[in-house]
Amino acid sequence: MPVLLCQAKAQFFRMLGHPVRIRVLELLLDGPKAVRDLLAEIDVEASNLSAQLAVLRRSGIVTATREGSTVVYVLAGADVAELLGVARRILTEVLAGQNELLVELRKEAVR
Structure with a gap:
């Protein structure tokens, strides 16, 4: 297996390697969720959740859409x-x- 592919896989698993990110993904299994709903389910500061959502979004594992002033996340x-x-x-x-x-x-x- 090429080294670059192994590195990409390792980076993917590192992206998953945070409890808040895993919890977000588990919550999104039930369908799209607004940030406020995720915050209500996960005991973290809004800034921490925002940072973890950004990691998931950059990786392409979740997508976000804006509905008015609400941002809704869904599994990709x-x-x-x-x-x-x-x-x-x-x-x-x-x-x-x-x-x-x-x-x-x-x-x-x-x-």
Whole structure:
């Protein structure tokens, strides 16, 4: 795999690497949301949310439209929803594996 492609993929995953951005994407799974609605759901300052939305917008993963004085965000495509679902499944498997390890460690501690 070419180095440039690997770098682009790494940059993409870094873009996803912020809890506020992930939360925004999860909220947008339900459909378009105005900034005020996102603020009501996410416990961050407006300036922080604005900065995180700008990162998502620049990456092309969300789009924004202005409706009067309101800015509404939406996922750029269905692939984002699929990506979040895959991430959830992987995380579930990883955490299940860690739980199994914890059970084994506790069994050894009793011996």
